[in-house]
Structure formats: structure tokens, C-alpha cells
Amino acid sequence: xxxxxxxxxxxxxxxxxxxxxxxxxxxxxxxxxxxxxxxxxxxxxxxxxxxxxxxxxxxxxxxxxxxxxxxxxxxxxxxxxxxxxxxxxxxxxxxxxxxxxxxxxxxxxxxxxxxxxxxxxxxxxxxxxxx
Numbered sequence: 773x774x775x776x777x778x779x780x781x782x783x784x785x786x787x788x789x790x791x792x793x794x795x796x797x798x799x800x801x802x803x804x805x806x807x808x809x810x811x812x813x814x815x816x817x818x819x820x821x822x823x824x825x826x827x828x829x830x831x832x833x834x835x836x837x838x839x840x841x842x843x844x845x846x847x848x849x850x851x852x853x854x855x856x857x858x859x860x861x862x863x864x865x866x867x868x869x870x871x872x873x874x875x876x877x878x879x880x881x882x883x884x885x886x887x888x889x890x891x892x893x894x895x896x897x898x899x900x901x902x903x
Contacts, residue, residue, distance in 0.1 A: 801876035822897040844893040
């Protein structure tokens with residue numbers, strides 16, 4: 773009887789430990805998503821400033837290139853707005869920890885891809901406006 777109780781206690785301890793590790797991972801992923809979101813929001817300001825600067829050049833002799841850069845900046849801005857619109861922090865709270873981890877991993881990956889395209893667009897715009 774004592775051995776069964778000890779086995780049960782050990783199993784419960786292991787399950788509790790696994791759940792705590794998953795909860796910790798979930799919180800770390802959530803923190804990474806929020807941090808990257810905040811960084812991208814700061815870059816959104818740069819995107820808007822660059823678009824305004826390039827708008828005055830959009831009818832000049834290099835208008836095709838300028839308009840491509842503006843379109844790229846617009847896509848970055850729209851993608852960020854779309855991501856924010858679809859990210860659901862409310863439904864995140866209702867998910868079990870396994871689904872939460874999966875969801876946050878997907879969101880983090882989406883934000884990393886968005887960051888790459890935003891950085892590329894901003895770099896192209898900065899390079900063009902420095903000319």
C-alpha cells in the first residue's frame with residue numbers, strides 16, 4: 773500500500789514538474805512575442821516617415837523604383853496591422869498550455885518574418901533617400 777502511494781506521489785510530482793515547465797515556456801514565448809511586437813511598432817513609425825519622404829519623389833524621373841519601394845513599405849505596414857488584428861490575446865488565455873505554446877511559436881515565427889520584410893523595406897527606402 774505504501775509503495776503504491778509513493779508511486780502515485782512520484783507520478784504526480786513528475787506531471788506537476790512537466791506542467792510547470794510548459795507554463796514557463798508559454799510565458800517566455802509570450803514575452804518574446806510582445807517584445808518583438810513592440811520593436812516592430814517602433815519601426816512602423818520609420819515606415820510612415822519614409823513613405824512621406826518618398827511620396828514627393830513618386831512622380832519624378834525614377835518614379836517606378838520609388839513606387840516599388842513605397843509599395844514595399846505599404847506592405848510592411850499592412851502586414852503589421854493584419855497581424856495585430858488577428859492576434860488574439862483573449863483566446864490565448866482560454867487555450868490549454870500545449871495549444872498556447874504552439875500558437876505562440878507560430879506567432880513568433882510570423883513576427884520574425886514580418887521583421888525581416890520590414891527591415892528590408894526600410895533599408896531600401898533609406899538607401900534610396902540617401903542618394
